[in-house]
Structures are given as C-alpha cells and as structure tokens.
Amino acid sequence: MIKKLVIYIFLILGGLLFVYPFFWMISASLAPESELSELTFLPSIISGQSYRQVIEKIPIIRSFLNSLFVSLSITAGVLIFGSMVGYALSRLQFRGRQLVFYVIIFTMTLPFQITLIPQYILMVKFAWVDTFLSLIVPYLMNAFAIIMFRQYFMSIPKDLIDAARMDGCNELQILYRILWPNSVPALITVGIITFMASWNEVLWPLIVIRNESLMTMPQVVTLFAVGGRAESQLGAKLASATMLAIPIVLAYVFFQRYFIQSMTTTGMKE
Amino acid sequence: MPPLRLNCYWINFRTFQTDNAMNLKLKNATGYLMVTPYLIHFSIFIAFPILFSLFLMFHRWNIISPMEFIGLKNFYRLIHDNYFWRSIVNTLVFLMIHVPLQIITALFFAELLNQKIRLRGFFRAAFFLPVVVSGVVVTMLWEQLYGFETGLLNRMLTTLGVDKIGWLISPRMAMPSIAFMATWKNVGLYIILFLVGLQSVPAHYYEAAEIEGANHWQKFRHITLPSINPTIFMVVILSTVGGFSLFIEPYIMTGGGPLNSTLSAVLYIYKQGFFYYHMGYAATLGFFFAVLILLVVFLQKRFIERDTEG
Numbered sequence: 001m002i003k004k005l006v007i008y009i010f011l012i013l014g015g016l017l018f019v020y021p022f023f024w025m026i027s028a029s030l031a032p033e034s035e036l037s038e039l040t041f042l043p044s045i046i047s048g049q050s051y052r053q054v055i056e057k058i059p060i061i062r063s064f065l066n067s068l069f070v071s072l073s074i075t076a077g078v079l080i081f082g083s084m085v086g087y088a089l090s091r092l093q094f095r096g097r098q099l100v101f102y103v104i105i106f107t108m109t110l111p112f113q114i115t116l117i118p119q120y121i122l123m124v125k126f127a128w129v130d131t132f133l134s135l136i137v138p139y140l141m142n143a144f145a146i147i148m149f150r151q152y153f154m155s156i157p158k159d160l161i162d163a164a165r166m167d168g169c170n171e172l173q174i175l176y177r178i179l180w181p182n183s184v185p186a187l188i189t190v191g192i193i194t195f196m197a198s199w200n201e202v203l204w205p206l207i208v209i210r211n212e213s214l215m216t217m218p219q220v221v222t223l224f225a226v227g228g229r230a231e232s233q234l235g236a237k238l239a240s241a242t243m244l245a246i247p248i249v250l251a252y253v254f255f256q257r258y259f260i261q262s263m264t265t266t267g268m269k270e
Numbered sequence: 271m272p273p274l275r276l277n278c279y280w281i282n283f284r285t286f287q288t289d290n291a292m293n294l295k296l297k298n299a300t301g302y303l304m305v306t307p308y309l310i311h312f313s314i315f316i317a318f319p320i321l322f323s324l325f326l327m328f329h330r331w332n333i334i335s336p337m338e339f340i341g342l343k344n345f346y347r348l349i350h351d352n353y354f355w356r357s358i359v360n361t362l363v364f365l366m367i368h369v370p371l372q373i374i375t376a377l378f379f380a381e382l383l384n385q386k387i388r389l390r391g392f393f394r395a396a397f398f399l400p401v402v403v404s405g406v407v408v409t410m411l412w413e414q415l416y417g418f419e420t421g422l423l424n425r426m427l428t429t430l431g432v433d434k435i436g437w438l439i440s441p442r443m444a445m446p447s448i449a450f451m452a453t454w455k456n457v458g459l460y461i462i463l464f465l466v467g468l469q470s471v472p473a474h475y476y477e478a479a480e481i482e483g484a485n486h487w488q489k490f491r492h493i494t495l496p497s498i499n500p501t502i503f504m505v506v507i508l509s510t511v512g513g514f515s516l517f518i519e520p521y522i523m524t525g526g527g528p529l530n531s532t533l534s535a536v537l538y539i540y541k542q543g544f545f546y547y548h549m550g551y552a553a554t555l556g557f558f559f560a561v562l563i564l565l566v567v568f569l570q571k572r573f574i575e576r577d578t579e580g
Contacts, residue, residue: 007382015396025411037420085308094301114560117543117553118319141311171300200404218406225410241410245403252402256395264462
C-alpha cells in the first residue's frame with residue numbers, strides 16, 4: 001500500500017515536471033508584463049496585450065498558413081511517392097531491386113550535416129531560394145517512409161494483389177485502390193511523423209528563406225526571439241511560442257494514441 | 271481512359287498463377303517506373319551533393335565570386351581551427367550528460383508506469399507532451415525558466431535559501447543546462463520505448479526469481495536490464511544521433527556563448543556557411559563531422575554488442 005502511494009507521488013511529480021512549464025508559459029503569455037517576474041501560477045488579470053504585440057510585429061498568421069501549406073504538401077508527397085516505391089520494393093520483381101533497397105538504407109544512415117552545404121548551393125543554382133520549392137521538393141522522398149511502407153505491404157496477402165491483377169487493375173490502381181484502404185495504420189504513422197517533422201523543422205527554412213512573407217511559423221518565431229524585435233519583452237516572446245505550440249498540441253490532444261504509437265513504432269522524433 | 275474498377279477490392283482471395291513471361295516483363299517495366307522518381311530525387315538531392323561536397327572541400331568559394339582551387343588548405347585550416355575542436359568537445363560534453371541522463375530518467379519512469387496503476391494512459395500522455403512540441407517552443411520556454419534574476423528555477427532556489435545558479439550565463443553550467451532541457455524534451459519518447467521493452471519481459475522470470483528470494487535490485491539487475499538491452503541500444507543510438515544535430519537550442523538561447531561554451535558543431539558549420547559564406551570550408555567541416563558521427567555510432571554499436579555477448 002505504501003509502495004503504491006510512493007509510486008503515485010513520483011508519477012504525479014513527474015507529470016507536473018513535464019506539464020507545469022507549459023502551463024506557466026500559457027499563463028505568462030496572458031499576464032500583464034509587470035507581473036511576469038513574480039508569476040508562478042495564475043496572473044491577477046488576463047491580458048491579451050502580448051498576443052496583440054506579436055500579431056502587430058510579425059506576420060505570424062501568414063507564417064502559420066505557409067507552414068500549413070508546406071507541411072501538407074510534404075506529407076501528401078511522402079505518402080504518394082513513399083508508398084509507390086515501397087510497393088515496387090516489396091511486391092514487384094525487377095533487376096536491381098535489392099540495390100535500390102540498399103541505397104535507401106544507406107541514405108537513412110547518412111548524417112544530414114554532410115549534404116547541408118551542397119544542398120543549399122543547389123537551391124541557389126536552381127533559383128529556389130525564397131520559394132516554397134526549396135522547402136518542399138527536397139523532402140518529397142523519405143527513406144524511412146519507403147521502408148515503413150515496404151514492411152507493411154509485405155504483410156498484406158499476395159493473393160489480394162494477384163486477384164486484383166486478374167480482375168484488370170493496373171499496378172497503380174492496385175496500390176492506391178486496394179493497398180491504401182488496407183494500410184490505414186501505416187498511412188497514419190507515416191503521415192503523422194512526416195507532418196510533425198516538417199512542421200517543426202527550422203534549420204532548413206532559416207537557410208533557404210530570407211523573405212519574411214514566405215517564412216514558416218517556427219522560423220518567424222525563432223527570428224522574433226533571437227532578433228531585436230521582441231525588445232526583450234518576455235510576454236510577447238512567450239505569446240509567440242504559445243501560438244507556435246497550439247496547432248501541434250491540438251492535433252496531439254485529438255490524435256494522442258496515434259502520435260504515441262507512430263513515434264514509438266519508428267523511434268523517430270522530429 | 272478506362273473506368274476504375276472499384277470492385278476489384280471485394281473479390282475473393284484466390285490463388286492465381288499469373289507469372290507467365292509476358293506478365294513478368296510488364297511488371298519489370300512497372301517496377302522501374304515506380305522507383306524512377308526516387309532514383310531521380312536521390313541523384314539530385316543526395317548523391318550529387320555528396321560528390322559536390324568532395325569537390326568543394328578543395329576550393330574556396332563564397333557562391334558569388336568564381337571558385338578558387340586551394341588544394342588542402344581547408345584541411346590544414348580545420349586541423350588548426352580551435353573553434354571547430356571546441357564545438358566538437360562541446361557536442362561531446364552535451365552527449366555525455368544527455369545520453370546517460372536520458373536512459374536513467376526514462377527507465378525510472380518506465381518502471382513506475384509498468385506497475386499496476388490507474389491512469390497509466392494519462393501519465394503516459396503527460397510525459398509525452400514535450401516530445402511533440404517544437405524545439406523552438408521548448409527552448410524559448412526554458413530560456414525564461416533559466417533566467418538568472420527572475421527565472422522560475424532561481425526563484426525556487428532563493429525560496430529554499432540556496433544561492434542562484436547562472437544556468438545560461440556561467441560557461442561551466444550553460445551546456446549542462448541545455449543538455450538537461452533536451453533530456454526533458456525527449457525523455458517521454460524513451461519512456462514509452464522502455465515501457466514496451468519492459469512489458470515484453472515474461473512475468474514468470476520474475477516469479478522464479480521471487481521464489482529464489484531475489485530482492486528488487488537483484489531482479490532489476492539480472493532480469494530487467496539484460497532483457498531490455500536491445501531497447502537501451504536503440505535509445506543510445508537515437509539520442510546520440512539526435513545530440514549530434516544540436517542546433518536550435520544554442521542558436522536561440524545563447525548564440526553559442528558564453529565564451530563559446532555552447533557552440534555546437536552544427537551551429538559552427540551554420541555560422542561558417544551562412545554567416546561568413548565560407549562554402550568550401552563549411553563543406554569540409556560538414557564532411558568531417560559526418561564521418562565522426564558515423565565513427566561514434568559504429569563504436570557504440572561494437573561496444574554494446576560486445577557487452578551483450580560478455
């Protein structure tokens with residue numbers, strides 16, 4: 001009985017350790033600037049002043065739409081292309097298939113630090129700097145997604161595919177009309193991981209986007225925090241951070257099970 | 271265009287022998303067509319950049335003026351670049367705190383969650399929250415918690431009658447502070463990974479050990495730890511590779527200071543490449559750093575495998 005109690009005490013302390021800082025952040029973003037240095041729980045009055053400052057000073061709404069467009073495009077591309085390559089690697093016979101598989105495994109172990117500089121130069125030469133192309137196209141193929149789909153498709157009975165083929169489906173129809181409806185867990189997993197990773201990506205946008213109206217949300221918030229425009233106003237900084245957190249936290253609240261499952265089956269974080 | 275045959279999903283599972291020569295050739299072509307987009311993408315965005323960085327390493331170039339061949343000067347410069355070595359040491363310091371702390375904390379909470387308790391899902395969700403939130407948010411938040419005068423942590427210390435700590439302003443504390451924050455952010459993921467590992471240990475192992483009179487620690491040391499070794503290995507590799515890409519935390523919090531104590535390798539490459547536009551040199555740094563990462567991961571793998579066998 002005492003053992004149980006100790007376990008619960010530790011769990012509750014742990015829960016507070018991970019959740020309380022976020023609670024403090026939201027509370028501080030709603031507090032008047034004068035109360036921030038003493039705030040521990042709730043402010044005496046709720047003030048939207050910090051949020052007004054953020055909206056006035058940086059194009060945060062615009063950057064939200066940019067991020068949404070970029071992340072959704074990448075996710076759609078990764079699902080469409082990733083499943084296509086995964087299908088070819090798992091269910092179609094062709095010479096060199098094994099080689100392609102090894103190439104994909106190789107890219108998974110390759111540290112990104114090696115391609116960072118030359119990829120940027122490529123963007124300059126393509127004249128893709130300050131366009132969404134530079135944010136989207138390099139991410140359209142994803143080794144991890146291909147491998148996930150390959151593994152998943154191998155678990156789908158071969159008879160299903162053969163039957164569809166006899167019935168006159170071509171390979172693309174087999175993939176998108178027959179395998180997709182049977183692969184919802186894989187689609188959700190890859191979709192969530194991809195969306196989250198691209199939503200939270202900040203190093204690459206910092207490099208290739210300089211035009212403020214094209215910046216992604218984490219980028220705008222980062223530059224707000226680092227640059228002088230927050231004028232060291234803590235409230236405004238925390239309000240911008242809260243706004244950045246809200247979309248993904250909302251998604252997490254609704255799809256919590258899927259988030260945890262997806263990330264633990266793959267061991268991936270952003 | 272022929273209409274799509276939506277009903278082909280509903281036909282019965284039957285075995286057909288379809289692999290005649292004609293059909294195989296057709297499938298061959300389709301297979302190639304389907305991997306072609308990947309191969310094109312791979313050639314442009316991975317293969318070409320690697321080859322190009324090998325070429326860049328022997329040049330000086332700021333993108334605008336013509337490229338200049340300088341032989342091995344970039345390598346010579348790298349060997350004598352104190353900032354680069356400092357950034358490597360900083361990154362290793364980060365890893366030496368972050369990786370063990372991550373494993374211990376994650377195992378601790380996973381053990382707690384693995385007991386017969388109510389609200390397991392609730393606690394799991396709470397521990398996982400920082401994992402899904404952007405590193406930018408977490409960094410901006412902790413920058414305030416770490417504040418020297420009015421930061422929440424120092425205010426708590428003052429209440430307890432302890433001296434304030436210069437979390438981010440003392441060169442000795444800054445990197446450990448960042449490592450602690452990174453652990454806080456990612457540990458939820460590893461808690462769940464360990465929990466999955468713990469739940470796969472057969473219950474009769476523990477029952478047998480209890481009959482033999484083993485205590486808690488003995489059970490943990492001789493049953494739990496060996497059983498979850500693969501998970502530990504995975505966590506070590508994942509948090510090492512993650513730690514080597516440390517960038518946004520020092521970028522926002524400290525800019526690499528104080529006294530370069532939080533200058534991470536990626537931050538230094540970023541500065542060389544996109545602040546000074548030393549493309550050739552930055553490519554050299556990136557290449558060497560990538561080799562170092564692969565080396566460390568390889569050594570960890572060897573070490574853990576040997577440890578398991580022994």
